[in-house]
């Protein structure tokens with residue numbers, strides 16, 4: 412059965428890295444995927460004012476998965492189009508689990524003295540709530556009396572489903588789960604997250620579960636990352652910690668992610684998974700053939716895996732690893748090649 416994939420390159424280096432990922436996926440799973448490109452991004456927004464088209468979510472629901480680059484363009488300082496497109500899809504398709512694996516493909520990519528061999532964890536970031544829902548406002552803007560509020564939304568339903576997914580994920584791995592929060596200072600949201608965590612712990616007695624404050628977790632991620640197996644955290648902390656975590660695997664150019672709506676019995680159906688590198692649009696690198704496409708390729712591998720093509724996913728990861736080991740990579744991970752040459756190198760190894 413052919414799978415239909417929507418491709419949204421977006422802005423800056425997004426289209427370049429996504430082209431690399433698409434070439435690799437076409438080679439790894441010949442004839443199995445049909446790609447359809449969408450021009451959503453800053454260029455389109457500046458031309459006709461459209462961010463996420465009115466029928467955009469309905470259109471995306473017709474696909475089996477979405478391959479996404481990045482959005483963000485200096486010509487749109489408000490970042491409005493980026494928020495409406497990316498957050499619009501994460502929220503609108505109810506992709507509540509942002510899953511970010513952290514494992515250096517080669518030991519040398521990890522800057523820590525402990526060595527990359529010990530770093531192997533997954534961050535599950537809540538993806539539909541928190542302070543990213545744009546609830547708040549400004550009073551007396553522009554004046555010396557200006558007041559700004561940004562409300563942090565946490566619902567029982569939202570917290571429970573993402574934590575449950577993390578417990579299930581941990582069950583399939585080394586059975587260790589850390590809840591990362593700031594329950595000592597953000598006491599209301601913290602109380603809800605911890606209550607749910609305690610409830611779920613009793614349902615998953617085989618998973619060793621403990622809570623850690625986010626500041627301590629940031630330190631531990633550098634000092635002793637081998638203690639982590641699965642981390643579940645909120646939208647904001649997950650955003651920040653996974654850039655730190657990306658550095659443990661060779662930098663933003665190597666980090667992959669999937670935005671998922673894990674299906675639950677009786678729950679409302681969500682949209683197709685959206686797979687994207689963790690990095691942004693890196694405007695300074697755009698159009699220079701310098702961006703590392705491996706994070707996008709590995710996001711494509713996550714997509715294959717989620718579509719049930721586990722063998723093909725593994726082959727993509729192996730081909731990327733082999734290219735890296737041979738030094739066939741971009742400058743950020745110690746090579747001298749451009750985006751297109753790296754793509755050809757990985758394709759050749761498939």
Ligand code: NAI
Nearest residue numbers: 481482483484663664689690691692693694696702703743
């Ligand atoms: P960024 O991730 O674009 O860049 C941060 C640093 O990492 C830069 O030095 C960049 O050159 C480098 N970098 C990123 N990806 C790379 C790659 N594939 N290969 C080599 N080097 C790479 O984050 P930044 O600079 O904070 O944001 C730039 C724009 O991207 C902004 O408009 C921001 O809003 C947007 N953004 C979009 C995201 C998304 O679409 N998911 C995520 C993060 C930022």
Ligand code: MG
Nearest residue numbers: 650651654689
């Ligand atoms: Mg981020």
